[in-house]
Amino acid sequence: xxxxxLRIAPHRIGAMVLRYWYLLLSSWPRLLELMYWPTxxxxxxxxxxxxxxxxxxxxxxxxxxxIGAVILWDILFRGQLGFSISFLEEMxxxxxxxxxxxxxxxxxxxxxxxxMSLVRLAIGIIPMTLIAVWFFDFNFYSLGLPLVAFxxxxxFTSWAVGIFVSGLVLRNGxxxxxxxxxxxxxxxxxxxxxxxxxxxxxxxxxxxxxxxxTYVFEGMRALLTDHVFRSDLMLTALGLNAALLLASFxxxxxxxxxxxxxxxxxxxxx
Amino acid sequence: MTQDDAAPTPSSAxxxxxxAIAVSRLTKIYKTxxxxxxxxxxxxxxxxxxxxxxxxxxxxxxxxxxxxxxxxTSGAVEVLGHTMPxxxxxxxxxxxxxxxxxxxxxxxxxxxNLTIFGRLYAVDRLKERIAELADQLDLTDFIDxxxxxxxxxxxxxxxxxxxxxxxxxxxxxxxxxxxxxxDTADWVRGHLERYRKRRGATILLASHNMLEVERLCxxxxxxxxxxIEDDDSPDSIMARYNRSTLEDVFLDVARGRDREAAQ
Numbered sequence: 001x002x003x004x005x006l007r008i009a010p011h012r013i014g015a016m017v018l019r020y021w022y023l024l025l026s027s028w029p030r031l032l033e034l035m036y037w038p039t040x041x042x043x044x045x046x047x048x049x050x051x052x053x054x055x056x057x058x059x060x061x062x063x064x065x066x067i068g069a070v071i072l073w074d075i076l077f078r079g080q081l082g083f084s085i086s087f088l089e090e091m092x093x094x095x096x097x098x099x100x101x102x103x104x105x106x107x108x109x110x111x112x113x114x115x116m117s118l119v120r121l122a123i124g125i126i127p128m129t130l131i132a133v134w135f136f137d138f139n140f141y142s143l144g145l146p147l148v149a150f151x152x153x154x155x156f157t158s159w160a161v162g163i164f165v166s167g168l169v170l171r172n173g174x175x176x177x178x179x180x181x182x183x184x185x186x187x188x189x190x191x192x193x194x195x196x197x198x199x200x201x202x203x204x205x206x207x208x209x210x211x212x213x214t215y216v217f218e219g220m221r222a223l224l225t226d227h228v229f230r231s232d233l234m235l236t237a238l239g240l241n242a243a244l245l246l247a248s249f250x251x252x253x254x255x256x257x258x259x260x261x262x263x264x265x266x267x268x269x270x
Numbered sequence: 271m272t273q274d275d276a277a278p279t280p281s282s283a284x285x286x287x288x289x290a291i292a293v294s295r296l297t298k299i300y301k302t303x304x305x306x307x308x309x310x311x312x313x314x315x316x317x318x319x320x321x322x323x324x325x326x327x328x329x330x331x332x333x334x335x336x337x338x339x340x341x342x343t344s345g346a347v348e349v350l351g352h353t354m355p356x357x358x359x360x361x362x363x364x365x366x367x368x369x370x371x372x373x374x375x376x377x378x379x380x381x382x383n384l385t386i387f388g389r390l391y392a393v394d395r396l397k398e399r400i401a402e403l404a405d406q407l408d409l410t411d412f413i414d415x416x417x418x419x420x421x422x423x424x425x426x427x428x429x430x431x432x433x434x435x436x437x438x439x440x441x442x443x444x445x446x447x448x449x450x451x452x453d454t455a456d457w458v459r460g461h462l463e464r465y466r467k468r469r470g471a472t473i474l475l476a477s478h479n480m481l482e483v484e485r486l487c488x489x490x491x492x493x494x495x496x497x498i499e500d501d502d503s504p505d506s507i508m509a510r511y512n513r514s515t516l517e518d519v520f521l522d523v524a525r526g527r528d529r530e531a532a533q
Binding site: 007009011012014015016018019022023026027089090093094095096097098099100101102103104105257260261262263265266 | 298300305330331334337338339340341355359362363365366367369371372373374375376377378382385386387389390391392416432
């Protein structure tokens, strides 16, 4: 694996996607788990929204903001998990050395992980959105074109976080695995998933506005409550995401090089 | 065998005359521990070289630096005429390896694993190549079984099939017969000998098995505490230590008896 090579060969990306696809199909519990948590999430929060809507004026006007937030948060969280779990599969299988010694480049490896994050996300989120329609009469797809902007911005952030934590695990071994499961939750209160940014103290608002997902959740609320699509928010988020993706790729390469210096690619256990 | 990375360019004509591996003043220091201490050697193409040494002698670190998995603290490595790791893209498709430090993904079947690695190495006529390897390495009976459900001997043969999938010019093997029963180990050695003859490949293997090294290797590099203690043909080394087996030489080196004392 040549760290800085920007060679991209579709056959190598395809080979890695095939590897993860075989893995998914080899275990029905893994497939089921992809749908299990999103389904539980939407049912729990959906009933809560139904209850609040019937009893509070604001939510009655802002129908769907809670369910919308739940689905968008899951895109962000499960997008990163989909990326990171495919990466962890290589660590668990002690297969990283085989990949590092093959002609696969880091950029190809990361692109295959991104592809798998989309595949895993589709398996988890599509049933979730269908349940939202059947149980709570909330059609996520009725958001229309703005949904594309929301989705792209969230998935870009999830990949950036996924790339960074994969680098950390590569460098520090499976002892750093817990970061994969927990880091995104550190963003949750700051990204203002379920409440507007104004709720935060002023100094924390500055931090929140540095995070691309904040713009998405604010944009979603603007769309559902005021029926306005804030393209300015989406463009700012896109710019921040571009910077975040570049920074995470640079961090991944730096951590990969550090792993080569420390010899941790030879002992990818704990 | 491969579609890309493998084709030599006209400007690389002189590279074909270069050694398969050239290591110069190679050093690896982990924090305060020196794993490899300024070693130099060149391995000619088409040869089988054994890297011998006790635990902690620096064999695995040396092989890992040649493969590009570990960054040297100082020194240089050239593989098939290309500087590593800067020109790794030119050689990674032409080499392969097997090591006890890596596994094949266990949930995938043998065929699925070989298909994926074949695609990564852009192997032409992959199905035929897998069938050929399955036949040569006797994998046919379990080729559609999950790799994690195989015996140690079967896993080693599968790892060897993965290492040979791209018909490599250079094969790096770290303890290729460790944990195998004598019959399977002998069978693997025979296969490696035949492969070298047919392909004209270069093989560098690290091993604790002296019989294996005596049988396979044209040359032996003995390492101790990160340094090269001796470097010659097995016969010359045994003659120098006045010993009839490499195992006795190994014990002399491990226990600090030098050549003169051994004589």
